[in-house]
Amino acid sequence: MPRSNLISRYGIIGEDLELKQNIEISIDAEGRISNLEFEDIKNDEISLKEENSNSLIIPGFINSHVHIADNFAKEGGYNRNLLDIVAPPNGLKHKLLRNTAKQVKLLSIKKGVEELLSNGITTFIDFREEGIKGINLMKEALEDNEIIYKIQGRYSNENEIEHIFKLADGLGLSSYSKVKPTHQQIIKSCKNRFNKLVACHDAENKRKPELFQKLIRDDIVDVIIHGTHYLEKDFRKIIKNKLTLVLCPRSNAYFGVGFPDIKAILKLRMKISIGTDNLMAISPNLFDEIRYLYFRAREMGLNNQSGLNAKELLKMITVNAARNFKLKESMGSISEGKLANFNIINLNDSNFFTQRLNRKKFFPLIIQRTKTENIKKTIIRGKVVHERKY
Structure with a gap:
């Protein structure tokens, strides 16, 4: 028996984010979609004329890169x-994290999550500073919270690596330069034994070809964060070696470090995802x-024609991020068997008003408005x- 049912006039459904109508979703006791019914939209024109009945259900968003504990700064x-x-270790953020009271940091995380939820973010991937203490801080702050989070922990010495893998959902390296030769085998062993991901910042401020080549050659990293200064040949190596890439465009702009080569990324049809990065700098x-x-x-x-379209942008914060x-x-995505993580948008709100709306314009309307x-x-x-x- 379903635990609950949800009905929506419109919905963005499935792995290809297809627009459907008359959505009915059954949710089981574990919070998964047990049954999904919908109808195709047969006419090109979409009507929003019926007051109080134009809800749109879309997948819950996944924020692919966050540093949430610095929210207080x-x-x-x-x-x-x-x-x-x-x-690290002496940047302002790290000094503040070391010198700020635990209760302030706990509240910082809780308030940050409130903001994430208000923005439709149902899952976030956090790069957790402060080692084991930082991981435990996150778990304590969110022990009664419904949001789904994944912790990419950070070690300060090789003796912590295995414990970090046990406690967290993987590693979140500030730079591949932090991986010493003595760390490599420990990380590889733990990664395989615990089946967890290793993510790493790279080329955020500057392209370092030798460091990138080492990152690729060592075959430890699964996810690269930023890649702001990568060239097309670097992206090709990422694809060849089956790594994935997360961009944080507004953070790059905030700190004045540049903008990634989106032309090459689109040309190569990379399935990138998006993060908002440090809460101390960027709203999530x-x-x-x-x-x-x-x-x-x-x-x-x-x-x-370059591959830049509204549906692909939406995939960056949903299906691509999950992948x-x-x-x-x-x-x-909203698919049978997956968790019932959704956002419901009211298309009757004034900023969605337009005289004529068709399927071609629908996704741009949602993304832009x-x-x-x-x-x-x-x-x-x-x-x-x-x-x-309201």
């Missing part, structure tokens, strides 16, 4: 150099993130975890 990096703020709004990516790409002369972090069996306040409900495992009453 908002704008500490404003107009300042990237390395002065985030480089994935609609803002993909809009900014779109605007910068258009500035470069890219268009639909990149090996979560696709449980999330990323949706504001945080349009997300009326955020649902995780079939449970409403955030709701707007």
Whole structure:
């Protein structure tokens, strides 16, 4: 027997994010979609004329890269150099994390998650500083929270590596330069034994070809964060070696470090995903993130023929993200058997008004016009975890 049912006028359904109508979803006791029914939209024109019945259900968003605990230090990096703020161990962020009371950091994480949920983010991947203590801090802060999170832990010495793998969901390296020869075999062994991912920042501030070649050759890293200064040949090596890539465009802009070669990324049809990075610098709004990516790409002369379209942008924060972090069996799309992680948007809100709306315009409308306040409900495992009453 289903635990609950959900009905929506419209929905973005399946791995290809297809627009359907008259959606009916049954959710089982484990919070998974047990039955999914919908109808094709036969006419090209989409009507939003019926008041109070134009809800849209879309997949819950996955934020592919976050540092949530620095939320208490908002704008500490404003107009300042990237390395002065985030480089371990003596960047401003790390000094603040060491010297800030535990209760402040716990509240920082909780308030950060409230903001994530309000923006429709149902899952986030956190790069957790402060080693074992940082992992335990996250778990304590969110022990009663419904949000789904994955911790990429960080070690300070080789004796911590195995313990980090046991406690966290994988490793989150600040730079591959931190991986010493004595660490490599330990990481490889733990990675295989625990079947967990290794993610790593690279080329955020500067391209370092020798370090990148070592990263590829050692075959330890699964996910690269940033790649802001990569060349097309670097992207080709990422594809060849079956790594995945996460971009953080607004963070790159905030710290003035550049913008990734989106033209090459689109040319190679890379299945990138998107993160919002440090909460101390960037608000965790994935609609803002993909809009900014779109605007910068258009500035470069890219268009639909380049592979830049609204549906592909939406995939970056749903199906691509799930794939990149090996979560696709449980999330990323509205599909039978997956977790019932959704957002419900009210298409009757004034900012969606348009005289004529067809299927071609629908995805651009959602991507370009949706504001945080349009997300009326955020649902995780079939449970409403955030709701707007207005």
